[in-house]
Each structure stands twice: as structure tokens, then as C-alpha cells.
Amino acid sequence: MIEIRVPATSANLGLGFDCLGMALTMEASVQFSSSDQLIITGCDKKYQGADNLIYQAYCHGMSYLNQVALPVHIHINSPIPPARGLGSSATCVVAGILAAYGLTGTPVNREEVLKLATELEGHPDNVAPAILGGLTASYQGEKQIYTITYPVHSSYRFAVFIPDFPLETQKARAVLPQQIAFSEAVSNQSQLLCMLESLKQGEGTWLKEVLKDHLHEPYRKKLITEYEQVKKIAERTGAISLVISGSGPTLLAIYQEQVPLAELTAELKQLEHKWDCQELSIETKGAYIC
Ligand SMILES: Nc1ncnc2c1ncn2[C@@H]1O[C@H](COP(=O)(O)OP(=O)(O)O)[C@@H](O)[C@H]1O
Numbered sequence: 001m002i003e004i005r006v007p008a009t010s011a012n013l014g015l016g017f018d019c020l021g022m023a024l025t026m027e028a029s030v031q032f033s034s035s036d037q038l039i040i041t042g043c044d045k046k047y048q049g050a051d052n053l054i055y056q057a058y059c060h061g062m063s064y065l066n067q068v069a070l071p072v073h074i075h076i077n078s079p080i081p082p083a084r085g086l087g088s089s090a091t092c093v094v095a096g097i098l099a100a101y102g103l104t105g106t107p108v109n110r111e112e113v114l115k116l117a118t119e120l121e122g123h124p125d126n127v128a129p130a131i132l133g134g135l136t137a138s139y140q141g142e143k144q145i146y147t148i149t150y151p152v153h154s155s156y157r158f159a160v161f162i163p164d165f166p167l168e169t170q171k172a173r174a175v176l177p178q179q180i181a182f183s184e185a186v187s188n189q190s191q192l193l194c195m196l197e198s199l200k201q202g203e204g205t206w207l208k209e210v211l212k213d214h215l216h217e218p219y220r221k222k223l224i225t226e227y228e229q230v231k232k233i234a235e236r237t238g239a240i241s242l243v244i245s246g247s248g249p250t251l252l253a254i255y256q257e258q259v260p261l262a263e264l265t266a267e268l269k270q271l272e273h274k275w276d277c278q279e280l281s282i283e284t285k286g287a288y289i290c
């Protein structure tokens, strides 16, 4: 039996659509043991068939390693809610691919794993931090994925607000425009550069000013019921900024020094959608085989 652990991730961080992502201290554990047939436990019944993403990723990894994908028993123990914008699909993909390495005794090559995972996930922003940990920026080149890990100043604190309704990434991508104005693209890239430096230097005042995305958030916030109310709560409680985590509906608030958890919980309780509020830190190790 082997166990794979993979952190949740918050992709985009507002301005870094499809390229930025941050690993968080919320971790999925997936166990693989040999079996005479495919068995999947620890998840909703609708994910227990051969189309399970972890199993598909395991098969993809096995095929890359030129090995036969023998039947396995996959047991999932994950606090990461599916379709909430916390990279649950990336954890499945990374766990399955790492299992192929682990079960065949192949030394893990993280660059290869990142390439295989991006092939399945379609974009590298979640899988890169899930594999490497930290805050990463990635570019999907023709032959390889280029990834840089960025430093984040220790004064920043992160809170996630998770509502009780799902939003599939596919649905949240379908509302994005085919084209945007040239001026908006220019603005986004200038803001992104300033944002990365503000995150590094602990320049909260700058971060507050520059963290205003034009590429996806204006279109997606309409899909997130109570977005405006949660934004007001974040502002009232001193958040520097509030961004959509991944494709939503979870929202990620950035504070400096302290997250007022009790106040947030009391305020969020007044809303209809039972938003769960958790303070999370940046996870720095990335996925591993236990
Ligand atoms: N615990 C789990 N067990 C099985 N499959 C899961 C689990 N969590 C997520 N998934 C897979 O990931 C998909 C959700 O992916 P996606 O819509 O991209 O949302 P997210 O923002 O959570 O990554 C689910 O439809 C399912 O295929």
C-alpha cells in the first residue's frame, strides 16, 4: 500500500489567470493498494467508476511509464470540497500520477509529473503548486512547463470563505469572453508584476491598489451568489483584498498580521449560503509519497 498526500491550491490569485497558484495547508490523502478489481472508496458514489479522475491520472502515468495499469483499490480521505475552487481536481490528477511512480518504484521526476498533470488538467496553475508547494507562476510552453516559485512576505495571512454550493470549473470557464480590450490586457500585466513584488515585500497598501483583475473576475462573480455581501464583510473586517479562489465559488481574502476569525464567522453566519471560513497558510513542501 502507498499513500499520496497533495495540498489544496488557490489558483489565479486574481491577476494571474491560468498561471499563478498557491498551495494551502489543507491536504488530501489518497491510498492505493493492490486489488483484483478497481475499487474506489471514500468519495461520493458518482465518482466511484472507472472515469474517476484519480484512476484516470494513474492510468495516464502508467501509460507514460510504459507499465500496465493493474487494478487498484483507491481510498480517498480528503477535506478539499469538490468544485469549490480549491483545486480538488488538481489533487486527484497529481495523486494518480504520483501513484504510478510510487507503485512501480520509479524515482519521481517532478518536471515530468508537472507535464503529465498539466496535460490532464489543461492549465498548470493548480498542479504546479500542488506538486511543488508555495506560490508558483507557470507557463505552458510547447515542450515543457516553466515554473517559478515566488516568495511571500510573512506578514500576510489568508482566509478562505467556502459556500455550500458547487461551481464546476468547466461552467466558470464557459462565461469568459473570447476577447478583451488591449488596454485591459496591458493593465493586467502591469498590475500582476506589481502584485508579485507587493507580495514579496509585504507592501499591503500597494497590493490593495493593484489587485483588481479584468480577465475573469468581472464575469465570474455573477455566478457566485452573495459575492457582494461577502466582499463587504471582508472589507469591513480589514481584508486588503478579496479574490475568487480558482474558478470559484470559494473566495480568498488576504489580511496582514491577523485574520479576525470570530468576527468573520459571526458575520458570515447571517448569510443564506452557510459560508465556512478557515484561516489557511501557504503549504511549502508540495505533494509527496508517504
Ligand atoms: N474527493 C474526490 N473524489 C473523486 N473525485 C473528485 C474528488 N474531488 C474532486 N474530484 C473530481 O474533480 C472534479 C471537480 O473539479 P473542478 O470542477 O475543476 O473543481 P475544483 O475547483 O474543485 O478543482 C469532480 O467533478 C471530480 O471529477
Ligand SMILES: N[C@@H](CCOP(=O)(O)O)C(=O)O
Residues within 6 Å of the ligand: 009, 011, 012, 017, 018, 019, 084, 085, 086, 087, 088, 089, 090, 123, 125, 126, 169, 172, 173, 216, 245, 246, 247, 248
Ligand atoms: N485557472 C483556472 C483555475 C481553476 O481552478 P479550480 O480550483 O477552480 O479548479 C480557472 O480559473 O479556470
